[in-house]
Amino acid sequence: MINKIKIYSRMGLEHGVLTGGYLFPEKKSDWYLISIHTRDTEEDVLCKGVFADVLPKIRCKGYVSVQFWDILETHLTDQFVNRYPEYKLFDEDDARKIIAFIDKANAATANSSLVVHCDAGISRSGAVGTFACDYLGLDYMTFKEMNRNIRPNVYVSNILYRIAGMRGSAQKENVEKYVDESVWL
Numbered sequence: 001m002i003n004k005i006k007i008y009s010r011m012g013l014e015h016g017v018l019t020g021g022y023l024f025p026e027k028k029s030d031w032y033l034i035s036i037h038t039r040d041t042e043e044d045v046l047c048k049g050v051f052a053d054v055l056p057k058i059r060c061k062g063y064v065s066v067q068f069w070d071i072l073e074t075h076l077t078d079q080f081v082n083r084y085p086e087y088k089l090f091d092e093d094d095a096r097k098i099i100a101f102i103d104k105a106n107a108a109t110a111n112s113s114l115v116v117h118c119d120a121g122i123s124r125s126g127a128v129g130t131f132a133c134d135y136l137g138l139d140y141m142t143f144k145e146m147n148r149n150i151r152p153n154v155y156v157s158n159i160l161y162r163i164a165g166m167r168g169s170a171q172k173e174n175v176e177k178y179v180d181e182s183v184w185l
Contacts, residue, residue: 002032002106002136004113007129007147009121010037017054024058026113032105033063034098036118036125038070039086061109064101066094070123072155090124090156095163102132126150131160 006026008016016024033055055063068090071080076089105114114132118124130152133143144150161167 001110002102002112002114002132003138004146005129005132005136005138005143006113006115007121007125007150008115008117010117010119012121013115013117014051017051017058026115027058029111029113030059030061030109031113031115032101032108033060034101034114034116034125034128035063035065036116036128037065037067038088038119039067060115061112062101062105064097066097068094068124068156070118070120070153072153090153090159092159092163095159098128098131098160099135099164102135106136122149122151123153124156127152127154127156127160131157131164134161134166135164 016026068088069084071087071089073089076087081087102114105112114129116125116129116132126147129143129147129150130140132138133140
């Protein structure tokens, strides 16, 4: 059962992981990682390469990697789309993948942590972390004290809450088919 959620920037998490967990407080218990990245390249995906070898050594029990940009739907002007044709907006499939991972991680281990990272550790990871806090019924004030610098992306938040059946949606959508995209160590 997940009892703590910690948000990291990419650099903060890389530093903690590359030191073999020496400077990474989450290594004291089992933890799960939601890795958010902008591009789907080897150097952008934190869970590939050297990290894939280190994560199990510092008690990471599983991770899911999700690629989307830190933008809102309102940013998608013709000028933006023409300048950045490779953009990836957060969508319902991303939300289902994240919710399925949270469900599986929450059921897997007692007294574990959820670590969420994106480039800055503010907006995308803030949205996912805040959602996970609500979804799991954790104390928001404790979460906020541990993650003071977050400013959740409202577009990401709205999709997560809608797919989970929270905040006015009639029922939770079936997210089970997305569990297999996560990696369990």
